[in-house]
Amino acid sequence: MKLRISDSLCAFALLTIASTAPAATVTWDGDAADGLWDTATNWDGNTLPAAGDDVFISNGDSVASTEFNTRYSITLSGSSSLTDPVTSFAGGVFRAGGATINVGNGSTLGSGGFWDLQNATLNFEDGATVNMGHWEQKDTNSFNFSLSASGFTAITPGAFRIGNGGLPANIANATYSVDMASYNGGIGTIVLADFASDAFGMNDATFQGAGGLNVLNPGGYTANLQWNDTTEAIELNITAVPEPSAMLLLGLAGLGFCRCRRRR
Structure with a gap:
């Protein structure tokens, strides 16, 4: 007896194969010269990026689009x-x-509009520019900042907003991380994101309830992330950790002082 695979089963099999296809690398070439994401001829191969693709925009090109509800x-x-x-x-x-979205040194994200960030990951290098008019966080988001040797030039979004439940429920779904691997600029406070305003009453006590506040590769420093209640900014507060040699010198100095007092 011969088995016949139904048309619906064939369609399901094809869909499964398509859904497990590896991500493609798609590069902007701007051949259409209209600057629009949704014009296929602006991409190498004249094909729009698909879900899961790795998309690269470089060489000073400016690309405009209305949304990214696909996981690029x-x-x-x-x-x-x-x-x-x-x-x-x-x-x-x-x-x-x-x-x-990975925003490199010298590149720009946003142009004054309202950005709905939902289940997104945003990675910022020092030197990135961010200037959307409204930054609204919804559900699970991850915001990552990479310091250079000298620190970080603050990104400057407009209004800070929280959606889908407001504060503090939604801040608990957000993760903020800073990578200090390249940093050697000493102690102090580094402003990472300086918001023009706060539309939802954020404060440091609430900010500390975020799903994750991570300082990666701190080297010889201790550091913590904080919200500045006065300036409406996300900051990295850095303090130096005394080196073992410095601690030894302090100990010897203290011992010498004690001996001097005894001799008197």
């Missing part, structure tokens, strides 16, 4: 920019749902 991994480098045509809250919302 997007890397901006070489003074490139990813902007939105939405210029105000009333004009609509730019949705970056599920995307990973």
Whole structure:
């Protein structure tokens, strides 16, 4: 007896194969010269990026789009920019749902519009520029900052907002991390994100309830992330850890002082 695979089963098999296909690397070439993400001829191969693809925009190109509700991994480098045509809250919302966006030194993210960040990952190198008018966090998001040797030039979004439950429920779903691997600039406070305003009453006590506040590769420093209640900013507060040799010298000095007092 011959077994016949139904048309629906064949379709399911094809769908399964497609869903497990490896991510492709898609590079912007701008051949259409209109600067729009949704124009296929602006991409190598003349094909729009698909879900899960690794997307690269470089060489100073400026790309405009209205939303990323597909899980792309997007890397901006070489003074490139990813902007939105939405210029105000009333004009609509730019949705970056599920995307990973890497903003390199000299590159720009946002152009004054309202950005809905839902289940997104945003990675910022020192020298990145961020200037969306509204930064709204929803559900699970990850925000990562990489310091250079000298520190970090603060990104400057507009209004800080929390959606889908407000504070403190949604801050508990957010993770903030800073990588100090390249840093050698000494102790002090480094501003990472300096918001123009706070629309939801964030304060440091609430910020400390975030799902994760991570300082990676601190080297010879201790450091903690904090929210500045006065300036509406996310900051990294760095303090030096005394080296063992310094501690030994302090101990010897104290011992010598005690002996001098005894001789008197």
